[in-house]
Amino acid sequence: MAELIGGIGVSHIPLLGRAIDDRETGSDRWRDIFQGFAPAQAWMREQRPDVVVMVYNDHGAGISLGMLPAFALGLAPIFPIAAEVRGPRAIPPVPGHPDLAWHLAERLTAEEFDIALAQELPVDHGLTVPMSMLWPPAPAPAWPVPIVPIAVNVIQQPTPSARRCLALGRSIGQAVASYASDLRVAIVGTGGMSHQLQGARAGFINEVFDRQFLDAIGPDPERLAALSVHDYILQAGSEGAELVMWLVMRGALPKSVRTLHRYYHAPISSTGGGLVILQP
Amino acid sequence: MTIANDREFASIPGTLVYGGALARAGYGFNKFCRSLIDPRARQQFAQEPDAYMEQAGLTAAQRDAVTRRDWKAMQMQGGNVYYLAKLAGALGVSLQAMSAAMADMPVAEYEQMLASGGRKPHG
Numbered sequence: 001m002a003e004l005i006g007g008i009g010v011s012h013i014p015l016l017g018r019a020i021d022d023r024e025t026g027s028d029r030w031r032d033i034f035q036g037f038a039p040a041q042a043w044m045r046e047q048r049p050d051v052v053v054m055v056y057n058d059h060g061a062g063i064s065l066g067m068l069p070a071f072a073l074g075l076a077p078i079f080p081i082a083a084e085v086r087g088p089r090a091i092p093p094v095p096g097h098p099d100l101a102w103h104l105a106e107r108l109t110a111e112e113f114d115i116a117l118a119q120e121l122p123v124d125h126g127l128t129v130p131m132s133m134l135w136p137p138a139p140a141p142a143w144p145v146p147i148v149p150i151a152v153n154v155i156q157q158p159t160p161s162a163r164r165c166l167a168l169g170r171s172i173g174q175a176v177a178s179y180a181s182d183l184r185v186a187i188v189g190t191g192g193m194s195h196q197l198q199g200a201r202a203g204f205i206n207e208v209f210d211r212q213f214l215d216a217i218g219p220d221p222e223r224l225a226a227l228s229v230h231d232y233i234l235q236a237g238s239e240g241a242e243l244v245m246w247l248v249m250r251g252a253l254p255k256s257v258r259t260l261h262r263y264y265h266a267p268i269s270s271t272g273g274g275l276v277i278l279q280p
Numbered sequence: 281m282t283i284a285n286d287r288e289f290a291s292i293p294g295t296l297v298y299g300g301a302l303a304r305a306g307y308g309f310n311k312f313c314r315s316l317i318d319p320r321a322r323q324q325f326a327q328e329p330d331a332y333m334e335q336a337g338l339t340a341a342q343r344d345a346v347t348r349r350d351w352k353a354m355q356m357q358g359g360n361v362y363y364l365a366k367l368a369g370a371l372g373v374s375l376q377a378m379s380a381a382m383a384d385m386p387v388a389e390y391e392q393m394l395a396s397g398g399r400k401p402h403g
Contacts, residue, residue, distance in 0.1 A: 059362045061317070065303070065310055083317045085369030155362050157286060157299025195398075198361040201294030202379035203390060205398025234292050235401070239361070267398050270379070 002100075002179040005047055005186055006260075006279040007253050008040055009217060009246035010130050012056065012190045015269040017129035020136065021089060036263040036275065037133050043260070043277050044134050044145075049186035051097045053104075053148045053172060054127055055248040056190045059084075061124035063151060069116030070160050071168060073108070074123075074149035075101045082122035094123055094131065097146040100179060104148065107175035113168055115150075123149060130190045154191065154242050159229055165244045166225040169251020176252070189249030191242025193264075194235070195271030203270065204237045210272040211264055213243060218259035218278050221250045240271070254280045294383075298360045306358020312336035313363040316370040325370060349373070351381040 016033070019025050025034040061082035063072070076096045081088040108115050127149055135144055150172075153159050160168075169187075176185050193213065196204040213236075216223050225247055232241040250257075257278040266272035289297035296302065312333065315321045325332040333343045345353035349371070354364055368378040380390035383399075393399060 060310070060314055060360070060366070064314060065307060065360070065363075085317070085366055087319070155298065155360060156303055157289075157297055196295065197365070197375065197379045198355060198382050199295045200383055201399060202383040203385075203393050203399040204294075204401070205394075206401045207397065208401070230289060230292070233289065233295065233297060238292075238295050238297060267394050270375070270394055270398070272398075 002176050002181055002183040002185050004173055004176050004252060004280070005049060005184050006043070006277065007187045007189070007249040008043070008134070008278070009189050009249055009274070009276040010037070010040060010133060011193060011268070011271065011273040011275070012126050012129040013268050013271055013273055014125045014129060016273070017089065017125050017132055020132045021091075033265055033268060033273065036265055039261045039263070040134055040275055040277060041136060044186070047186065048184070049145060050183045051100055051146050051148060051185055053150060053176075053185060053187045053252070054130070054190065055150045055152060055188065055245045056126040056130070057154045057242055057245060058082075058124055058126055058151050060155065062122035065156060068153050068156055069151070070153050071113065072116040072118050072121070072151040073101060073105055074118050074121040074151070075105065076119050076121060079121050079123045079147070079149060081128060082124040084124055089125070089128055091128060091132070092142050094127065094149070095143060095146040097148050100183065100185070101148045103179050104172065104175050107178060108171050111171045111174065113171050118151075121149060121151070126190065130188060134188070150248070152245050152248065154244065157229070159241070160244065161229055162227055162232065162244045162247050163225040165247040166221055166251040169248040172248070173252035173254075187249045187252045189246040191245040192236060192240045193243060193272035193274045194237050194240035196237030197239055197270060199238065201237070205266050205272050206235055206237065206240070207264075207266050207272060209235045210266065210274055214262045214264055214274055214276055217246055217250050217276055218257050221247060246276075250278065253278055296355055302358045302360075304358075306360060308337045309342045309354075309358050310360050310363040312338055313359065313367040316366055322370045351378050352384075355382060
């Protein structure tokens, strides 16, 4: 049976993607920050997952308001890079894992998560920036590992609650465990941390909340799941509410996990940036 | 007319939460913002902004807000921040400048605030 070997929570800050694309990660501005995220790269190199489930949010690039699922699962063998303000990032398309993805579709729906099924899903910086941070660019024409993307709506209310996200994670964990193959599977939840780009409170960053979130996600996810969407927007900012996606990652892992690594830096452009690595 | 926050989120200071009322008012506007990802659409919009916005079905208030580059008004007319970011890109306005305008702050002051750790909770 497949094994869930660990989970990573990480920010998907566009400026970090640009620093990677422009090969500026060693510059004075970025060196320390990228060193802070480096343990996630080391973990991926050491653990060598065969496939990674990546829980992210689209920003109106690959998915439109015309049809906006609460949760959507990418089933395709390949996911093109979505065009954004600056055009599509110049990176290879993202390989999928249709076999595991279809297994998840069947198991999640049987477990009463009626997830939307996507055969066409262009992926934006919400997915590709963490990929670049986990697998820094190489001259190779392709990414080293296939991805099963799961998109969560966090851009238009009503959005799924933190508790629902944790429950989705649990169902993903059970589904992976029932997959008849010896695949090693990792799961990544990406978004946030605290920031707000809009309204009179634009520029809001809540370092205290972010650090509490990083401390709690391993040992006490129930406490984070008990917070309402209102609480997340109030405490992490309207865009920082993206943090609920980390709870999908956490829910997929067993009740007891080890927190191997935590990193936090604020500000990174407009936001608090963070990383956590969890292992059963 | 401006559109208010959903009741559920009304107590969160300085924050327009996109949903319900804003989403109903803003659907066409946000679709217009998203269309500008396409470089050809962006060029058409740059050449004949009024015609482009008219064709996209924007309301008079939305067109006026875009023409005046009034980001606060655009948000109150239903602009979703992730979509307004696409319009800002098409207009050559930085994300920081857009957010600063919404916060009623000069861009330099807003950037300074971010650099020193952002706007603090309860402050």
